[in-house]
Amino acid sequence: MSIRHSLLALLGRGPAYGYQLRSAFEDATRATWPLNIGQVYTTLARLERDGLVRALPEGEGSQRPYEITDVGRADLAEWFTTPVEHAGRPRDELAIKLSLALSTPGVDIRAVVQRQRTATMRHLQDCVRLKRQDENPRDLPWLLVIDALIFQAEAEIRWLDHCETTLVRHAGTPPPLPATLPAAATRAVSERTTS
Amino acid sequence: MSIRHSLLALLGRGPAYGYQLRSAFEDATRATWPLNIGQVYTTLARLERDGLVRALPEGEGSQRPYEITDVGRADLAEWFTTPVEHAGRPRDELAIKLSLALSTPGVDIRAVVQRQRTATMRHLQDCVRLKRQDENPRDLPWLLVIDALIFQAEAEIRWLDHCETTLVRHAGTPPPLPATLPAAATRAVSERTTS
DNA sequence: CGACACATGTAACACGTTACATGATTTG
């Protein structure tokens, strides 16, 4: 539902046609989440069908501008008024993956955590670099979005570290190999985690 | 794609039928993300169509157990090996909403932030309470999931606070009304943010 | 003119949700 409401919000600033709407959306988020142009038109059609939006007769050339209706404005106001519920959010693939990795035989969870940590760390650095490159405080919207990504990535790394310490505390197999173990045992462990 | 891989991962522990798979999934996440049973069957059908899974002939009563194939195992291993990319994640509705609220006339962003903060705070407390209730470290998978939710909620609150301070610094309209402003100006401002 | 950006649309497909329909098995 986020595209639907996004287009509605953009039309809340005034009439616009599909192509403009995509540009405006990608301006606000700086192509963090690219928006396919086809989706814009199908979504506009659905919005019109539902009476939240109305096609304007004017429009020079091949432009078909739309305008938000009163019903649309009400829907938009409700969107802004209602907080985003956590219950309605998409499933967190990473959390599910680690949760399942933990109970699937033959999976080296610590390796999964490590690889994810590397990827997330790289993403975090990309975000920070992007933010520095473009520090002008003129487009607040974009700054807030990139900050959201940064906060999320930081939280993810903290969680991954938390996972690792928790795993070490419970499932054993700590990385500094205890010298007291016989060689056979350590070999068995590393074989299991490498396959 | 997360359900597809989740079912595949569950079948990686051994053959199972649809109903079992749902139970197993909701065990791992404790119904944080409820899984509709219908979805299980359609997903299983697609997995079978793609050769990742094979229906077993046996099965007592009305049970139709499935088994993971070698192709499926390869796909599963790749899932666990490949980190979850941030580029492929769903759009962050909250970030988009605040970003758009900032550039939509007639929207009181600070109110939006406040309402969201309240909702997220409540959600965070729910999570913490849930975790305390069920502190037994026996099912690690569930603990990791609830911790993920907690870390995310904390990050969201930090981000919302960050948004508010940023907004105050830029767009003005600080809550402690500066006594130096003439009454007319403050009235105009509060009218704009209230409508 | 030819290439390129602007602009609109459609078709096919994957995924997810909800609701409904239908049996089989257990248990009070």
Next chain:
DNA sequence: CAAATCATGTAACGTGTTACATGTGTCG
């Protein structure tokens, strides 16, 4: 037996992605 739970499936719909088809305007 009746009700609840177990178990499988289908239909309809909304949303999202990708790819394709088409036309317009501009500029070198």
